[in-house]
Amino acid sequence: xxRTPTKTPPKHRSARNVVQSPYFSHQSPYFSSQSPHxxxxxxxxxxxxxxxxxxxxxxxxxxxxxxxxxxxxxTDSLYERLVELKPCLIQEAVxxxxxxxxxxxxxxxxxxxxxxxxxFWDIMKTWxxxxxxxxxxxxxxxxxIHSLGTQNVRAKRLTELSRAYLLDPPSRRDLRPSxxxxxxxxxxxxxxxxxxxxxxxxxxxxxxxxxxxxxxSGPASSEWxxxxxxxxxxxxxxxxxxxxxxxxxxxxIGITASAxxxxxxxxxxxLELDRARKNTAGRQRIPDHALDLQKG
Numbered sequence: 681x682x683r684t685p686t687k688t689p690p691k692h693r694s695a696r697n698v699v700q701s702p703y704f705s706h707q708s709p710y711f712s713s714q715s716p717h718x719x720x721x722x723x724x725x726x727x728x729x730x731x732x733x734x735x736x737x738x739x740x741x742x743x744x745x746x747x748x749x750x751x752x753x754x755t756d757s758l759y760e761r762l763v764e765l766k767p768c769l770i771q772e773a774v775x776x777x778x779x780x781x782x783x784x785x786x787x788x789x790x791x792x793x794x795x796x797x798x799x800f801w802d803i804m805k806t807w808x809x810x811x812x813x814x815x816x817x818x819x820x821x822x823x824x825i826h827s828l829g830t831q832n833v834r835a836k837r838l839t840e841l842s843r844a845y846l847l848d849p850p851s852r853r854d855l856r857p858s859x860x861x862x863x864x865x866x867x868x869x870x871x872x873x874x875x876x877x878x879x880x881x882x883x884x885x886x887x888x889x890x891x892x893x894x895x896x897s898g899p900a901s902s903e904w905x906x907x908x909x910x911x912x913x914x915x916x917x918x919x920x921x922x923x924x925x926x927x928x929x930x931x932x933i934g935i936t937a938s939a940x941x942x943x944x945x946x947x948x949x950x951l952e953l954d955r956a957r958k959n960t961a962g963r964q965r966i967p968d969h970a971l972d973l974q975k976g
Contacts, residue, residue, distance in 0.1 A: 758944050758945060758948065759944070762920070762923060762947065762948055765920070765948060765952065766920060767920055767951065767954075769895075769913060769914075769917055770784045770788070770797055770800065771894070771895045775895040775896050778850060778896045779810050779841075779845050780804065781891055781892060781895060782841055782845070782878065782881065782884070782892075783803065783804075783813070783842075784796075784797075784800050785891050786834060786883055786888075787799055787800050787803075787828060788800075788887075789887060791828050791829070794958070795827060795828055796828060799825055799827065802824055806824070807821075810843075811842070813838060814846060816838075816839060821835040821838065821839070822835045841881055841882050841883055844880075844881050848880060850878045850881070851877055852897075852898075854877060855877060856875055856877065856879040856880040857875050858873035858875055858879040858889060859873075859884075860884070861873060861886065862874070863908045864932070873886060873889060874906075876889050876892060876893060887909075887911050887914075890907050890909040893906070893907050894907050894909075894917070904921065908932065910931070916950070916954065918931075919931075919947060920947070922939075923939045927939055928943050
């Protein structure tokens with residue numbers, strides 16, 4: 681007779697603990713909950729939110745408060761070096777006086793800092809207030825800024841700016857519509873620049889408006905987080921400022937991730953090269969009394 685095959689009794693496997701990746705955990709810094717207690721989304725009134733829709737899994741809490749593991753990756757020495765390499769911009773040195781910021785950006789527009797900054801301090805020494813510059817002798821002012829080019833246009837703009845500043849000074853409670861174009865919405869379309877307190881003043885293009893919003897909105901303001909500049913010096917400054925908050929920010933995109941060790945190291949190299957280039961070119965050093973304003 682054919683043999684009947686014997687059945688093998690089923691094996692009883694012991695229960696195992698299921699290991700779940702922290703990436704999919706509600707406690708993960710990369711998980712954004714949709715519960716009512718999740719981080720608030722940016723208001724629709726913000727013109728350029730620093731939330732990047734391409735990276736919706738990053739919440740304010742997760743990005744601006746990195747995990748302890750992340751902080752151990754970005755070493756203290758790297759962070760200290762990043763702090764030392766803070767970009768030194770004239771706009772921040774005189775940020776307590778928006779008129780001086782506007783004068784500085786008028787001179788810096790399409791002009792190297794090593795040329796424009798000495799001229800700026802010379803103008804401030806000769807005409808230190810809006811009233812003084814509004815009454816300046818045009819031939820004398822033209823002679824002072826002749827080395828920058830377009831001296832006649834700049835001289836006229838500086839005197840008109842100073843008069844307008846006296847007659848209708850900016851106020852943070854009075855936002856004016858902007859004539860400048862905003863950030864690109866597509867390859868062929870650009871958005872409207874949001875209203876600002878200085879938009880009514882002569883010569884306030886995107887560069888001036890960006891500078892004002894980054895440096896003159898007050899120490900407690902987060903207005904700088906909504907600025908998306910195209911000027912390379914402002915871009916470099918914002919990359920540094922976001923990195924100090926452990927955030928990887930890119931111009932035209934916004935927040936992309938937390939700032940990890942590789943990103944911080946790369947940014948430090950970029951800042952070191954920029955500083956070496958400016959030192960080699962003999963960039964005018966900002967006076968010590970102006971640097972004291974930055975420290976405060």
